[in-house]
Amino acid sequence: MQESALFEYVLRLSDDSLILAQRLGEWCGHGPILEEDIALTNISLDLIGQAISLYDFAADLEGKGRNHDQLAYLRYENEYKNVLLVEQPNGDFAMTILRQFFFDAFRLPLYEALMQSPEEQLAAIAAKSVKETRYHLKHTSEWVIRMGDGTEESHQRAQAAIDHLWRYTHELFYEDAHDQSLQAAGKVPSMAEIQAKWMATVTSILQEATLEIPKNNWKFDGGREGRHSEHMGYILSDLQYMQRAYPNMEW
Amino acid sequence: MSTNEWPLWEVFIRSKQGLNHKHVGSLRAPDATLALENARDVYTRRSEGISIWVVESVQIHATDIDEAASFFEPSDTKIYRHPTFYEVPDGVKHM
Amino acid sequence: MTQAEKEIRFQEKIDREIKIEPNDWMPDEYRQTLVRQISQHAHSEIVGMLPEGNWITRAPNLRRKAVLLAKVQDEAGHGLYLYSAVETLGTSREQTIDDLHSGKAKYSSIFNYPALTWADIGTIGWLVDGAAIMNQVALCRTSYGPYARAMVKICKEESFHQRQGYESLMKLCSGTPQQKAMAQDAMNRFWWPALMMFGPSDADSTHSDQSIKWKIKRFTNDELRQSFVDATVAQAEILGLTIPDPNLKWNEARGHYDFSEINWEEFWQVVKGNGPCNKERLAARVKAKEEGAWVREAATAFAKKRAMKKSA
């Protein structure tokens, strides 16, 4: 039970990283200015690196001889367990940065907590990833503040992105029986604890940015259970194209 | 023209402890905070540094190229500032 | 000092391999030639991100995805180093980019060819970056200091580009017949455009002589093209790929490979905007700039507000 719970837990982390990296990769060559094109690509690269380590660990836990590529590339849509937030389209720069900001503000306290996990490999991955994530959060926060407190147009765009993405944020703190068994064993933090930290970060940055937390608390979820948005199929068509079109070949 | 172009910044990087910051290039950024972050992403993708300085290019004051002769040539004749100007006997050590 | 005397002193410096630095006196034409050449080079790095960038989401495994992303990102860095070198000559990045978008400035025509299969990605790394490196290594000793320094940095980063491409093709060529065929098909499509990257033949090159004299260019187009062919033949043999040129053969007397005449009609057509992807490439760059305008404005406005708060 514990093994499969941990597998499920790590798979969620992996899928979040992979799908978000895939989205950020779409920006490469199209950023608003060269410097920021490079910055977004760096975040994407960090996330791919995290995904590789996490899938490797998941593959070990599963013990069926699959490798990180088989996990990343050869599952059906309903077997991907990423949150809906990360599969949302890039939209404009505000949408991309806010999506990333909400994600980073969640990932940072999560990794910080996982560094203390008695699951050594998980703790090691968290320790490496926490530094990357801290930088991502710093960079996205800087941009949220600049957009919010920049021009009227940038303020509107940033607020529109928040209003749109807010409904996807609460799924970040999804919990089910897997989480509860891992929490009981002291291996992973409670999501309530992470959510409190997330909320503190979000509140303070949005305040500095003169942006508002939406009043409408309508929530979307399903990703953690494999029910995705319409976007997911297209993401996977790109991601899996080579593996599906040319099965069983090495690249 | 160039209404909204971000200012130009010069980037200096200390590649390791004990060395000077060295000019590596420039970039555009709206302010110092993002200039540092951009410099990190642009100029240290391969672990080239442990410390970064950025200076807005307009803040740099340089010697005038037309005065180069009066600025630098006088020191060419002050060879007595260089240690090899002085002869010491072969037996003298640690000098 | 008269203009003529200045020019003589300038040429003497060049002849003695003394680098020219931004504030040094230089002939107007030297400056213009540099601005044209470096900005063309910068644009090539940036537009060059697009054909490969198209494959980032489709890379066949995670390692290849990371490598491709890092490679394309490097090209953004190269563009940035080179735009900075142009700025030292008194032309702002925005001006330089506007010249690209208005069609006034050119970029390497290779990037107007489509990347159709995964094998194209390996082939671009091997042949296109390979040809670029041939050019760039020579430019590390160019007479203009900031350009030479940018080239040194770029060359250091480029070596991984060509190697990752070659390694990727090795995988294909030692894989299934289908993969091998994919590699050969990419070779067939990219060989000639890669040779065209060195520009018009010396006989038709308008700027060549003066650029050599000023040591902006250290070798002629045809010399570099020949070196590239000579270096590439053996690499193709190891892959087991056939170079699509029936006249390619070793010439003992010259000590070089002979090869067929390039299709110059195609070369000039693509340069003039009639390649398979010219319109898409430029449109993508213009779109990025236009859609990014509000972002750049926002950051500027924010910086002003903060500066005002500070001084208040």
Ligand SMILES: [Fe+2]
């Ligand atoms: Fe490059």
Ligand SMILES: [Fe+2]
């Ligand atoms: Fe390259």
